[in-house]
Amino acid sequence: MTKTISLTLKVWRQKSGNASGKFVTYQVPTVDVNASFLEMLDVLNEQLLLKGEDPIAFDHDCREGICGMCGAVVNGQPHGPQRKTTMCQLHMRQFQDGDTITIEPYRARALPVLRDLVVDRSAFDRVVQSGGYVSVKTGQAPDANAILIPKQDADLAMDAAQCIGCAACVAACPNASAMLFVSAKVSHFALLPQGQPERQNRVLEMLATMDRERFGNCSNEYQCGAACPKGISVSNIARMNRDYLSSKMRLS
Amino acid sequence: MTTLQSGVPSGPIDQKWTKHRFDMKLVNPANRRKYTVIVVGTGLAGASAAASLGEMGYNVLSFCFQDSSRRAHSIAAQGGINAAKNYANDGDSVYRLFYDTVKGGDFRAREANVHRLSEVSVNIIDQCVAQGVPFAREYGGLLDNRSFGGAQVARTFYAKGQTGQQLLLGAYSAMMKEVAKGTVRLFTRREMMDVVVVDGRARGIVVRHLVTGEIESFAADAVVLATGGYGNVFYLSTNAKGCNVTATWRAHRKGAFFANPCFTQIHPTCIPVHGEYQSKLTLMSESLRNDGRVWVPKQSGDTRSPSNIPESERDYYLETRYKSFGNLVPRDIASRNAKMVCDEGRGVNGELAVYLDFADSIKRLGQSTIEARYGNLFEMYERITGEDPYSVPMKIYPAIHYTMGGLWVDYNLQSTIPGLHVIGEANFSDHGANRLGASALMQGLADGYFILPYTLGHYLATAPLDPVSSRHPEFEKCETLVRDRISQLLAIKGSRSVDSFHRELGLLVWDECGMSRSEAGLRRALDKIPEIRDEFWASVMVSGSGAELNQTLEKAGRVADFLEFAELMVTDALERNESCGGHFREESQTEEGEALRNDTDYCHVAAWAFSGDLSKPVLHKEALTFEEVPLSQRSYK
Amino acid sequence: MASSSIGKKQVVAITGLFLILFLIFHLSGNFLIYKGPDAFNAYAEFLENLGAIKWMARLGLIALFLIHIVFTAMVVIDNRKARPQSYEVVKSVIKRSWATRLMPYTGSVILLYLIFHLLDYTLADHSGHNSIVNGQAMELYGLVYNSFQNPIRVAFYVIGMTAVGFHLTHAIQSVMQTFGFYHVRYTPIIKRVSLVLGIAIAVGFASIPFYMMFMQSSCVTGG
Missing domain, CATH: 3.90.700.10 (Succinate dehydrogenase/fumarate reductase flavoprotein, catalytic domain)
Incomplete structure (x- = not known):
């Protein structure tokens, strides 16, 4: 009853951050089309393990598309060919019998490879540390309904806040830029009254960190927005550009 | 036998927490930076605790096994978070939320804890909104509420279907703010391998650096576990793949009692x-x-x-x-x-x-x-x-979906190891035998933002804490044990994968200790679990070495602990010969086949102590009394 | 401003914007060629005689070009370095527009073109023998006419203008995004305007070499 397909996988193998890597080809003869992409890798890994080979290392956790831990470049596209879908939610019915699938890690200077498909995304944490918050301490909050927020603003802020920090935007960007990630965080707060007092410093500091972490910059190609599994809009980048300009002018 | 002191303060239920907060000792703000607190786990409970403790001025070390502290499984909660705000004007109150939670938990939670949870629920919403959590709103700009999980009032706040994500990102951002200030230090991709107990007090942890494989020790004045539930003992669950029992199980082996492990929730x-x-x-x-x-x-x-x-x-x-x-x-x-x-x-x-x-x-x-x-x-x-x-x-x-059981904690959220505090899903406290919808997020944040920061201060202010460094012999001893265990796993080089054991165990406990449990089935499981465990240690295959990023080794360590823990869970299910909440014993049902609680024999918390023999845990009971909400049988006919 | 990558981009954008304005101004002047040699030469002379203003404008333009080029180079180099190892399989998520991909290249072509262009006309002798058509001194108009009798030069100019067209179709909408204007309804319109304007300016400039090449010399002097 269940349909299976046969695949050839070309997977990037690299022992550690310092080691050099190469592509290794694996034949996977019977892949259930109802399996998820990561489950397909699980099956392959189990076979490798029992043959005494090292399984392919890949990051993953929730496997329901929200934690942002998984992600690799599948046939040239971060998270694979299905739009608005993380790699863990990608299912094998998206592929054809006989396909060759190339799986490689995100490539960016700011996201160094740790092993196989696992990359170090701690740069994102450091970007957030430089301003991705409202400076309120526990206990200082006024009543929740003391702050009125128009529904449209709250909804737009929510759209930006949905970012799962998976770094697909960086992977998709021809310049390995983190503009979509940074702008989603900047926009989330810029759209809310709670974010206003620190708005100007926030955008300047977060962008300075983005540069320090050696991400590239934007050439307005919008690959990021298209690759984002949460469909975060590039309008956030425009908003951040605007905020940057006005902050720079006001603060200088 | 240790007597379990819940430490619930005296007085009327709605005054207990206020009174207790006054009675607790404080740490002078200038002295707080001299205290180091380890927080393991960065979900709602861990992140909110680390952030709040950092804000207060403590020196906080935060650990998680993921690549970033933003990824803990709290992030996957969809529905919402309860709070007794009564914004909907439908008659909600702190007391009603308390009442619903005690009753919904099928009378197996501590009344005083639940009341405190309801009290601080309102502060949580305030705090999250101030952080910029984009809760759903009405057109007038005010917060929207919905009714959830059969509640008769609309007290659930939500952010689309991603409430957990938004709350966690709120707590994460609060913590990142403290990281920037230097009060919180982050240690990501670290797995806690053991708690270190010095002179009877929790004084640190030993972790494995998951990228380099290095075994590292960290000393502190107190340790907080916020490491979530053990739902993955069933292999297939809605938990994230990484969720595990290792931290709480290792603490249990060091002397922390495990309470009500048979209380698991099925969605x-x-x-x-x-x-x-x-x-x-x-x-x-x-x-x-x-x-x-x-x-x-x-x-x-x-x-x-x-x-x-x-x-x-x-x-x-x-x-x-x-x-x-x-x-x-x-x-x-x-x-x-x-x-x-x-x-x-x-x-x-x-x-x-x-x-x-x-x-x-x-x-x-x-x-x-x-x-x-x-x-x-x-x-x-x-x-x-x-x-x-x-x-x-x-x-x-x-x-x-969720596990109500967890490490036993007193009213101060402290386990039976002094200095070891347990918060969020990792503890057993507030949900009794069944958790209501939209209450998990509430409890995690209540513990982390509003309860632990006070009670931990009291511990630090009152405990005799001599300086202990990570070079103390206890740490060395612990590191050696951890290294030995890793070498042992790597040396087996057997013929079966880690996952195959996990699947086998999961299927067994799902069949015998899942939605419906019988004495015969539980006994079958008790016979079988040690066999699987032995087989695991004889023929598991872990490739690679300990000195590298080795995901098979990580899994193997976790599954080894599940194989020990499962036996305790089944033992507890066998011991509790009544049906309550998520625990359904076939021997204890009404004529219509509904759950039948037995308050005469089982109106208590079953807290298990590790005896050194996995098959012979020692049971301690904390009797539960219900003064506010009279014991009654649930009926949904 | 120039300390951050966005700042650099915004410098590129603002200088680019001024250069576009200059191009529009330049093009409208060039169109006088269609009115005949007198109008065109008068216009050229007017510009020549502006004196100090002319030099200020020239220096300004040079500065704009230099800043535009230097900052672009910095941004492009940074961007290249941001991905030291490229992908094995290159398949973009959405179709990449050639105009966007080729920005640094079209820019380089334009720079090359510009040098020749300045040597050709701005710095050339407007009354030398190259300006003589059918034995008549036709000043700059004649110079332009004569030079475009050579099909290779025409081709070179058309290539230059194609580069300008490509460059502008991306540039105009990109400037809007870089300065933070994004609107669900208007941004697609801006993209279309950008395309049309880019093509229009390029075609406008490129029409002149063709016009000159196909015009009979008698028409030049007879007019």
Whole structure:
């Protein structure tokens, strides 16, 4: 009853951050089309393990598309060919019998490879540390309904806040830029009254960190927005550009 | 035998926490930076605790096994968070939330803890809004509320279907703010391997650096575990793949009592298992039951496609059995009934699945209304199953979702090891035998923002804490044990994968200690678990070395602990010969087949001590008294 | 401003914007060629005689070009370095527009073109023998006419203008995004305007070499 397909996988193998890597080809003869992409890798890994080979290392956790831990470049596209879908939610019915699938890690200077498909995304944490918050301490909050927020603003802020920090935007960007990630965080707060007092410093500091972490910059190609599994809009980048300009002018 | 001191303060229930806060000792603000606190786990509880302690001026070390502290599994909670704000003006109050939670927990939680939880629930919402959590709003700009999980008041705050994500990102951002200030130091990709106890007090942890494989020691004045639940003992659950029992289990082995491990919650609306390779189960929000009708064919062996099964040959079993609640009966009842009909062979195509059918709602309300309400869930369903739920009824089946049991803690959230505090899902405290919808997020944040920061200060102010460094012999001893265990796992070089053992264990406890438990089944499991464990240590295959990023080794360590823990869970289930909340003992049911609680013999917390022999844990009981909410039997007929 | 990558981009954008304005001004002046030699030469002379203003404008333009080029180079180099190892399979998520991909290249072509262009006309002797058509001194108009009798030069100019067209179709909408204007309804319109304007300016400039090449010399002097 269940349909299976046969695949050839070309997977990037690299022992550690310092080691050099190469592509290794694996034949996977019977892949259930109802399996998820990561489950397909699980099956392959189990076979490798029992043959005494090292399984392919890949990051993953929730496997329901929200934690942002998984992600690799599948046939040239971060998270694979299905739009608005993380790699863990990608299912094998998206592929054809006989396909060759190339799986490689995100490539960016700011996201160094740790092993196989696992990359170090701690740069994102450091970007957030430089301003991705409202400076309120526990206990200082006024009543929740003391702050009125128009529904449209709250909804737009929510759209930006949905970012799962998976770094697909960086992977998709021809310049390995983190503009979509940074702008989603900047926009989330810029759209809310709670974010206003620190708005100007926030955008300047977060962008300075983005540069320090050696991400590239934007050439307005919008690959990021298209690759984002949460469909975060590039309008956030425009908003951040605007905020940057006005902050720079006001603060200088 | 240790007597369990819950430390619940005296006085009227609504004064206890206020009084207790006054009675507790404080640490002078100038002295706080001299204290180091370790927080393990960065979910709602861990992140909010680390942030709050950092704000107060303590020196906080925060650990998580993920690559970033933003990824803990709290992030996957969909529905919402309860708070007794009464914004909906429908008669809600702190007392009502307290009452509902005690009753919903089937009278197996501590009243005083639950009342405190309800009290601080209102502060949580304030705090989160101030952080910029984009909760859903009405057109007037005020916060929107919905009713959730059968509650009769609308007290649930939500952010689309991603409330957990937004709350966690709020707590994460608060913590990042403290990292920038230097009060919190982050240690990501670290797995806690053991708690270090010096002179009877928790004074640090030993971790494995998951990238380099290095074994590292960290000393502190107190240790906080916020490491979540143990649902993955069942292998297939809605938990994230990384969720594990290791931190709490290792603490248990060091002297922390494990309370009520048999209290596990099963969620009725998950996408059914579809193959042997399946790695996890996906939850579909409970809200679907508001408009979907649950049914199976009346005849077993009926493999016609659902559209060919006429109305008269369908069994809408929840609607027939529970006239007043119908499809909206509580989680445990909906789950158990699904199991019953599937055990009768009437599951969809004879498999473990029942229909959740939206055809009537679509006819009544139109597809666009259903799309507006559940569009994203339907999309997710289609992505996973390849079937369009607008035209074919969804298939659902229950799955393990949350664990109410956990390390025993007193009113101050301290375990039986002084200095070891446990918060969030990792402790046993507030949900009794069954957790209500939208209460997990509430408890995690209550513990982390508003309870632990006070009670931990009291501990630090009163405990005699001599300086201890990570070069203390206890740390060395612990590191050696950790290294030995890793070498042992690597040396087996057997013929079976870690996952195969995990699957075997999961299937066993799911069958015998899942939705329905019997003495015979539990005894079978107790016989079988040690066998699987022995087999594991004889023939598991872990490749690679300990000095590298080795995900197989990580899994092996976790599964080894699940194999020990499972025995305790089953023992507890066997010991508790009553049905309550998520724990259904076949020996204890009414004539109609409903759960039958036994308050005479089991109105207590079962807290287990590690004896050194895995098969002989020692039971301690903390008696529960109900002064505010009179003991009564639940009925949803 | 120039310390951050966005700042650099915004410098590129603002200088680019001024250069576009200059191009529009330049093009409208060039169109006088269609009115005949007198109008065109008068216009050229007017510009020549502006004196100090002319030099200020020239210096300004040079500065704009230099800043535009230097900052672009910095941004492009940074961007290249941001991905030291490229992908094995290159398949973009959405179709990449050639105009966007080729920005640094079209820019380089334009720079090359510009040098020749300045040597050709701005710095050339407007009354030398190259300006003589059918034995008549036709000043700059004649110079332009004569030079475009050579099909290779025409081709070179058309290539230059194609580069300008490509460059502008991306540039105009990109400037809007870089300065933070994004609107669900207007941004697609801006993209279309950007395309049309880019093509229009390029075609406008490129029409002149063709016009000159196909015009009879008698028409030049007869007019």
